[in-house]
């Protein structure tokens with residue numbers, strides 16, 4: 397934050413000024429930005445469907461979903477974001493209309509409407525679309541219980557949507573990112589059944605690991621009974637405050653638990669990230685040079701370059717899944 401504000405005025409700094417910690421940080425950010433601006437992400441071989449889950453609220457699921465989605469589209473890819481949280485924060489951040497009358501994920505999940513009927517283009521962002529959540533979705537958790545194939549509804553909707561796009565000659569989606577509510581109910585289960593990969597954002601705070609066991613159990617249960625190819629492919633540390641030993645400690649603990657699944661990139665705590673949604677923007681457009689935006693760029697690049705490696709090479713099982 398401090399860095400972002402001072403950037404403009406301080407670029408002329410010379411002589412001994414160059415060696416202040418602030419100047420070093422600015423120089424490093426500038427170099428990172430230059431490097432990242434040149435990046436075009438490679439399109440994955442198959443559409444990657446990634447569910448962003450953690451039943452804890454406030455760990456950065458929504459921020460991660462919208463900013464990664466924006467970063468990936470800015471890198472040239474086609475991305476669909478599915479807002480599966482009745483709170484609709486993802487829809488808000490992407491400037492997508494989502495009052496109660498707007499066709500939304502409720503209609504898709506409960507009334508079997510095709511995704512193409514609810515998907516909206518994200519304003520001012522090429523290649524990025526969003527299927528919004530409205531308040532109606534809060535009823536879905538209960539209404540889904542009595543429906544046939546209640547756990548498979550999102551998977552089927554996405555599958556049909558991808559086929560429909562192909563039949564219409566529309567560009568293939570590179571990524572579908574599903575943002576989950578802070579619970580392990582049927583909405584999250586639908587998201588886990590629909591995806592090949594789970595990404596877990598973990599807030600680098602004291603209670604970070606609490607509740608993770610339950611999340612992992614749910615993933616394992618879905619894998620055992622409903623979606624054998626599901627993998628926790630990516631862990632992302634969010635709201636990381638590099639100045640504290642606590643954050644470093646949590647980081648070490650998470651890495652010793654999850655190893656390579658943890659992205660090298662961490663997302664720093666940055667006021668710009670939290671301000672962006674109130675301007676109906678992602679931090680990627682709100683302040684592209686800020687540390688939070690740069691980190692989401694790097695996280696997207698890391699995720700895209702790890703591609704299918706992280707989730708094994710099981711594509712030949714496609715027919716049996």
Ligand SMILES: Nc1ncnc2c1ncn2[C@@H]1O[C@H](COP(=O)(O)OP(=O)(O)O)[C@@H](O)[C@H]1O
Nearest residue numbers: 453454455456457458459635664665666669670
């Ligand atoms: N890197 C960050 N730095 C500062 N604030 C953040 C950061 N990431 C998220 N936040 C803020 O923390 C709160 C929770 O984040 P959010 O992405 O909505 O989490 P979740 O979707 O898991 O509930 C929001 O107010 C958001 O703006």
Ligand SMILES: [Mg+2]
Nearest residue numbers: 457458481485
């Ligand atoms: Mg959220």
